[in-house]
Amino acid sequence: ELKVEQNPLFLSMQEGKNYTIYCNYSTTSDRLYWYRQDPGKSLESLFVLLSNGAVKQEGRLMASLDTKARLSTLHITAAVHDLSATYFCAVDMNAGTASKLTFGTGTRLQVTL
Amino acid sequence: EPEVTQTPSHQVTQMGQEVILRCVPISNHLYFYWYRQILGQKVEFLVSFYNNEISEKSEIFDDQFSVERPDGSNFTLKIRSTKLEDSAMYFCASSRRQGRGSGANVLTFGAGSRLTVL
Numbered sequence: 638e639l640k641v642e643q644n645p646l647f648l649s650m651q652e653g654k655n656y657t658i659y660c661n662y663s664t665t666s667d668r669l670y671w672y673r674q675d676p677g678k679s680l681e682s683l684f685v686l687l688s689n690g691a692v693k694q695e696g697r698l699m700a701s702l703d704t705k706a707r708l709s710t711l712h713i714t715a716a717v718h719d720l721s722a723t724y725f726c727a728v729d730m731n732a733g734t735a736s737k738l739t740f741g742t743g744t745r746l747q748v749t750l
Numbered sequence: 751e752p753e754v755t756q757t758p759s760h761q762v763t764q765m766g767q768e769v770i771l772r773c774v775p776i777s778n779h780l781y782f783y784w785y786r787q788i789l790g791q792k793v794e795f796l797v798s799f800y801n802n803e804i805s806e807k808s809e810i811f812d813d814q815f816s817v818e819r820p821d822g823s824n825f826t827l828k829i830r831s832t833k834l835e836d837s838a839m840y841f842c843a844s845s846r847r848q849g850r851g852s853g854a855n856v857l858t859f860g861a862g863s864r865l866t867v868l
Contacts, residue, residue, distance in 0.1 A: 725792070
């Protein structure tokens with residue numbers, strides 16, 4: 638059974654600081670997604686990482702994938718309050734069929750002034 | 751930007767009642783999904799649907815659950831006899847491509863239907 642674990646589960650950080658969220662998964666996959674969820678809202682796609690060494694950046698967020706280590710990271714640079722949300726990584730194990738995402742536990746990020 | 755729409759946004763029901771949650775996926779998408787999220791927990795896969803049949807279902811998706819695409823636009827999730835533990839946010843999602851092969855298969859999620867079973 639695929640296990641996807643994130644750490645930390647909760648992160649409180651000050652504006653302007655940098656931090657990294659880690660996503661570890663238990664079975665080989667080269668298809669990993671990062672989603673953002675605001676309280677009571679839906680899941681917004683942030684990044685799609687499709688191969689070993691993939692790196693994607695959007696604004697203050699940068700995601701990377703190391704398939705050999707079964708690890709993805711989401712790095713936050715110079716955090717701002719608007720980034721406060723819960724961040725989920727999700728791994729897709731299916732090949733050639735409909736997707737089946739296994740989500741991580743989520744990291745609740747709180748950026749304080 | 752195209753979006754997945756879900757109704758109702760919130761439904762309260764008595765235990766044992768039937769519930770139907772409705773979704774309108776993005777029009778040119780071929781794959782449809784239901785996920786659920788119990789309050790404060792992670793998002794869990796329920797079922798995927800393609801070409802008018804279930805592609806895969808999870809252990810959660812037992813005989814009490816069913817899905818249907820009754821016409822060209824709607825995709826529904828039915829729970830026949832609700833239990834307290836069915837209380838959750840149910841997300842519909844759709845995607846255009848297969849899981850692998852031709853690039854990213856990004857799922858677009860709807861805003862969710864919150865189900866409260868009393």
